Amino acid sequence: MRDLLGGKGANVAEMTRILGADRVPGGFTITTEACVAYMESGGATPAGLDAQVADALARLEAQSGRTLGDADDPLLVSVRSGARESMPGMLDTVLNLGLTDRSVEGLAARTGNPRFAWDSYRRFVQMYGNVVHGVSGERIEQEIRALKARRGVTEDTELDVDDLRELVTTFKGLYREATGEDFPQDPQVQLDGAIRAVFDSWTGERAVTYRRLNRIPDSWGTAVNVQQMVFGNKGETSGSGVAFSRDEVDGSPEPSGDFLPNAQGEDVVSGVRTPRDIRELADWQPAVHAQLMDILRTLERHYGDMQDTEFTVEEGHLYMLQTRNAKRPAQAAVRFAVDAVAEGLLDRGAAIATIDAASLDALLHPTFGNLDYTVLARGVAASPGAAKGEIVFTAKEAVAAAAEGREVVLVRPFTEADDVAGFHAARGILTSEGGKASHAALVARGMGRPAVTGAGDVEIDLAAGEMRVGDVVLRAGDRIAINGTTGGITTDDVPLVEPEISAEFLTVLGWCDELRTLGVRTNADTPQDAAKAIEFGAEGIGLCRTEHMFLGDRQPVMADVILAADDEARTRAIDALRPLQEADFEEILRTMAGRPVTVRLLDPPLHEFLPHPHDLPEGSPERARVESLQEANPMLGTRGVRLGILMPALYEMQVRALFTAAAKVDGANVEVMVPLVDYERELELVRALIERVAQETGVPDGAYTVGTMIELPRACFLADAIAHYADFFSFGTNDLTQTGLGFSRDDIEARILARYIDVGILDRSPFETIDSPGVGQMLRMGAWLGRKTKRDLKLGVCGEHGGDPDSIDFFHHSGIDYVSCSPFRVPIARVAAAQAAIRAPAGVWA
């Protein structure tokens, strides 16, 4: 019923069933369908809604024995949003609805507490004016401050009935100013306005931004929960609070939370008054504390997950207003999973299912080793992890510095498409403008670079080459550190600590390995990456790119290979590269100690290994040759297996180096991978070359395998033909996305993504999560056709999607054997693979 009633509505209904009607205030829910109809009609009340609300309200009145707006004993209600997925604080709420000039007196008389009645009324006028008609919150606070100053008091609770009456009058004035109308005295009008306000808040800027960041579809809409008010502000035996069934930060078993005596819920969360720790509830009202602890256990057992609740105590009686599965940081999620199994609350599979695999990222990035640093400024925690280095103010400087091996942090007012190269080169990114959805934030998260954005106190003066925070002036070359997990910025030389995997995390990962059927390998080009990945549990290398081995010192030699005037010169240059390649491979094979290592033959366009033509003398033959290798669209050009066909000596050298290295390493497990195959004959030709070199280097048949990347749409359509020459397929979902969508990654992420999310075309980058109806179906077609030819064809995925939980779920169900991802994503992939297996067994292709 969650889709229709929203999370809150569904949970309240269920909670009433479990805890009994005397623990949960009565109410009713207006479904998300009504909200959708409201949005689609451009704000018209959906047909029949009024009648249904009237009907439900009549039942609530009958049940409570009170009537909305009654002069004698009025029913008061709260009107709250309730989306399918919780969006805390993003949607509107109106409390104490039903109070009027008439009914406030009834409430005062009936409760014998005029101060409570008038406090409730002033809260309602204030909240209704603000939420439903946009009366300025700042103006409201000014009036309260002014009154307190006149009365010489500091706390709201020190205001007396007359003060509160005066505030009501003042707020009504503000309402008239804002709307041109008197504050409504008809509770039906109030209810109607509040319901519309909740609907409208769904399309408010705050909510839209939140949904973008959390990938909640705009089309869902919100439900509206109308619930009888209970009062935490009825005096010293009343109060309101929030309670988690376990510690919400570290996940330890003791419940945590906050409460405030004599207060309504919004006082607890608004921060106006400092709340008290939930443990102090035991001193204040021990019976209520015992009831709450018991209820938290009951709810946790019922929902099989850690709970986040809201409660109100009205004159000693505990009411539960809401419960939901608690959002929690990664360490708490892991701790809960382990404890839940130990306590017999959940079995392993169910425990693993409670973890948000993507959130584990936070446990795998560097952090500040010293938490006691001087905060220079704060910004938005836009992309997790910590970074430090010298300040650079342009992407160009970042690239230059990185080339010299210096660590830098790129500091910009904001970033644009042009700056993306700088993201690759920098350790972290800091901007003074923009939030979690800014270009800088999106790109940094996509790349796994730590980033702090929107640090408003930081003034960046590009002309002067300075950043200023108050009196502190920093220049290019000065050192800075940022923490993208917290938003902190410092000039202290904080140590960066590499993440360590906790014992609980190891336990969870062990369970995942038992449950999952999908293999997890890593993309690693260096022995260091390979070692890190093994530590994180990688079962092999799914993608060892060899192009990085031709950069640095070796670039000039590689340039000689490409630019050689004749075959002899080319052979000389290639011979110079071979021993270097051999050493690279040997070290990686040793590190992997018998685990499979998939080595991809050279893939990128040759011009990437050459100097820029503008750096060569005008008119020189060298420049002419370099220019002739430039391509309008290098992504679609002379690269991948096309290089192997055009310049077979290069591939031959690589294969020879690999086989020679493998011969020196006991149990070396080599898989040779040919990139960018379109036509089966391309693979046939390169396979023949590989087999010949294997013979020449004395490698026996069966001591290695040969496979291909499937990364072009055509290859998916012709996978049955290609499979004749392949022992394995590895789907290169990055390039398959680029070609399948006709979208270059740089361009979409830099220029298009933000706008496409805004107008509802995309909810995230297709390079982050696989585009399942398009690119995903190409992959499934390739997998199915490949297995038609060879039933036991091994299938892997080595695009960056291999580390994304949603994509991993898709791959599991597509019959893929393993994913390969960056070392830091390996633990995430292990958890996500287990979760996919828990949801359903793997797809099987006949």
Next chain:
Amino acid sequence: MRDLLGGKGANVAEMTRILGADRVPGGFTITTEACVAYMESGGATPAGLDAQVADALARLEAQSGRTLGDADDPLLVSVRSGARESMPGMLDTVLNLGLTDRSVEGLAARTGNPRFAWDSYRRFVQMYGNVVHGVSGERIEQEIRALKARRGVTEDTELDVDDLRELVTTFKGLYREATGEDFPQDPQVQLDGAIRAVFDSWTGERAVTYRRLNRIPDSWGTAVNVQQMVFGNKGETSGSGVAFSRDEVDGSPEPSGDFLPNAQGEDVVSGVRTPRDIRELADWQPAVHAQLMDILRTLERHYGDMQDTEFTVEEGHLYMLQTRNAKRPAQAAVRFAVDAVAEGLLDRGAAIATIDAASLDALLHPTFGNLDYTVLARGVAASPGAAKGEIVFTAKEAVAAAAEGREVVLVRPFTEADDVAGFHAARGILTSEGGKASHAALVARGMGRPAVTGAGDVEIDLAAGEMRVGDVVLRAGDRIAINGTTGGITTDDVPLVEPEISAEFLTVLGWCDELRTLGVRTNADTPQDAAKAIEFGAEGIGLCRTEHMFLGDRQPVMADVILAADDEARTRAIDALRPLQEADFEEILRTMAGRPVTVRLLDPPLHEFLPHPHDLPEGSPERARVESLQEANPMLGTRGVRLGILMPALYEMQVRALFTAAAKVDGANVEVMVPLVDYERELELVRALIERVAQETGVPDGAYTVGTMIELPRACFLADAIAHYADFFSFGTNDLTQTGLGFSRDDIEARILARYIDVGILDRSPFETIDSPGVGQMLRMGAWLGRKTKRDLKLGVCGEHGGDPDSIDFFHHSGIDYVSCSPFRVPIARVAAAQAAIRAPAGVWA
């Protein structure tokens, strides 16, 4: 049986059946399978072949009453190739096989004609040595010339028996020199050698090149025909000739051909002696002439096509050695088709099927109006059509000149990848090196640019900036004209004549229009192109690109639109463009007079309308903005509908201009086309914009349609979703090929294609003929899914494949409604569409 016996073998067998055994010399055929086995084994005689040949030979000996190598009455045979498709002159032939020192005497005695016997023997020794063992043809000719000089004679026929004996001895010496062995005296050895030589000639360079050009698979192999010799060199009542059943140049009904009395076939084709016109046969041997005329009619009736035959007259008896469907130039093909229907030989469909649609190209290109020009030099006719203009020696100059509106011919020793931009800019291409398969030839044909290649007499001195032909020196800026249909080059100011469509061609096109079900539209961006296309029979415009309308004078305004600092400036710039666009559209719509006009909204990346960043001041904001619009892979970047989403004002302006123009033209038939759609929501948004503008400009619903290009693999997979917002799909097969194959057109054609053809990956560019198993299947998937959503969804193709006969056949069978191609390809498309319909009815999607 053609696949197994080859064309020649199958035709000889069939001819024997039709004409009777006394008209066709006996023989047998070694199948193509044997050749394939021979090739695959690397030159080993296929198992069982020897025995089968011996068996067949024994039957032939029995039938003829003679024995191979017999000293008394020897059987002589010819050994000829016979591929599935005729490859005239490309494969080897050995005649007079079976002659030895012994049997030549038997032949002399039995025929009473020692000169004939020795002439046959010297021909055999000469041909066998040359063909089977590579004895130099030049050396052989030298010896004959030397002997004739010593004897003081000029004609071969003037040599007497002793001379011929002497030549045999000389040639045997040459044979020993070349092979280290004596000339074989065992006819079995001779036969074996000749068969192997024919097999080997299949993989000879000449044959391989021919197959590349004519797209004949290497894997077919050739059959070998062993046939009893008959002798045209037995004296004055003997002779040999070739005869066409109609005139082979213009197709007129009178048979044409050549013959030579007292000669073997190779004398007729070698050009050593000047042959006589076939009509003179009537004077020479009237009975033979009558028989031949009768046979030609019989064969033509039997095969239902114009025939190309070889015959020999042996002492007054006519033998037919071969017949095949005549290759013929386009005008002859058209004439034959019209006459064949008039004569009742064929019905219209069958007549149209005899035309090679692609060859019609030759009738549609400009030609030299004055055929009586001074030939400066000759080269290879590499790409049809005539062109003239100023000489330029570099692609860069060509581009610069074209930008100034000058017509140029690009002159290079040879061309490379870098020169491709120059091909676009030049009217024609001339190279001094390379043949029909050179880079220049391939690229020029791909683009439809006239080209003459390999003009060996032209010396190009790039350093001096000159081209020299003998004493003539030409410099850049001097005028030149080339004829790519004939290979001619001249400095005369020959007029270029636009092609006119002959009455016969119009007749054929009319029949085609009746038979075809596939519509034919044109790609046209200007009223001139549109008018030309209507003349050629286009039924509408399938693709009107609007980007060309923003170049020239308008480029600065377009640059203002893109670089506008604020919305107001942008609106001003856009407003300046609108009346210009409106005038463009109005003129085109008037020209098309009610025929459908599909207007594609702006497609290319914006940076194409901007100055080059290097031409702007360093550090200027304008340069920064222009640089920020540069993309690494513009093909995959911010273009197509993505522009419409990012900058809706631009699309809105285009749509407004179009609808305003349409309102001024009676019966305007407007189809608005949105390019590069990936996601249905992209089209939904742009369609909403179009519908809004339609309302605002007062265009009623139903007065226009909205559709999309399907040109990305994803769009094919999601075509059912996209079809909800589309009235039509137009498959953009150029871009679909680029993305589906991950192959940019420029790169593949410039760098990769030649090599890929060489190593047998491709047989032609996938941009020329659609890649049916890959890109073609994507198209079919898109078509099928689109029609699943909308049964009556209109489907077109507007890539350049729309003018390629093989691709048109594929589209016809894929249920496509119409193709759209360049104006000059429209007649070809009409014929190809009719041929496809004749082969089978159109595909239907349920």
